[in-house]
Amino acid sequence: MQGLSEKECAGLKNILSSMTAGDLMSLCDTVTNKMIVVENVTEAMETILSFSKNAEELLKRKKVYRDLIFKYLAKEGVTMSPNSEKHQLVKRTLELWSSMKVDEAKQPATSVLADTQGEVGFDPLVLAKQFCQWFFQLLNSQNPSLGQQPQEWGPQHFWPDAKLSLVSRTAIEQMDEYLGAELVSLRLLALTSGERLLFSPNLEPHGLRALASPHGLVLVAVAGTIHKDTVCLGIFEQIFGLICSPLAENSWKIKFVNLKIRGQEALGATEVAAPCLSFSPSELQLLCS
Structure with a gap:
């Protein structure tokens, strides 16, 4: 998963896992230019992460809907206006990942x-x-x-x-x-x-x-x-x-x-x-x- 940090991988997996199977397969085709055939959603997810240059590029993909990012931030306890546009949510998500310490996030x-x-x-x-x-x-x-x-x-x-x-x-x-x-x-x-x-x-x-x-x-x-x-x-x-x-x-x-x-x-x-x-x-x- 070159180009992605451990925090970005964990966060992106969280967002990708809330997508429908159809959207995930479609996103996999887009990211790989249909060069890789995958059997299931788990393979699709791993392939998407492997072929993405960086987290921002992946978050900006059409199939990664604004609502998915909004819900992810809400789960992480990040307050955003419900009227926030997708680019604002992407920016805030990247900020969260760059500031988050993995151990802190895991410890209750x-x-x-x-x-x-x-x-x-x-x-x-x-x-x-x-x-x-x-x-x-x-x-x-x-x-x-x-x-x-x-x-x-x-x-x-x-x-x-x-x-x-x-x-x-x-x-x-x-x-x-x-x-x-x-x-x-x-x-x-x-x-x-x-x-x-x-x-x-x-x-x-x-x-x-x-x-x-x-x-x-x-x-x-x-x-x-x-x-x-x-x-x-x-x-x-x-x-x-x-x-x-x-x-x-x-x-x-x-x-x-x-x-x-x-x-x-x-x-x-x-x-x-x-x-x-x-x-x-x-x-x-x-x-x-």
């Missing part, structure tokens, strides 16, 4: 993060960013419209007395509360698995905040957009309360989740591409005390 946040807590100068923002990358990748993987293998979701990621507060504001406002790891886990799962929503967090400074209390609770607040297929339905703001588990080494579990969802109709003409957090530091401080 729950094991990466706890190591840092005992160190001098523990930075809750580093924990917040890694936690959000892990959490939303895990939650989005449950969405059947992405056509990927769901990662291991379940009550094991929550404390037994976990609490979820869910406020949704579309035409009317509705608030629900769920208690216990099992119920909290099932309700969040229903958002992606049943309702087929995709969460795209904004991990830039204005979309992410973190706060650590002296008692070991870390608050993570994040804003982002919610999508269904390629339609942007609105924005969300979410606060997580995380506590490190003393029994399982290097493992953070979720103590509570406050999730606020606002549909497009409740937003008016507000720009939703990269939403900012509306929570003030004093509001977060109150939750931390």
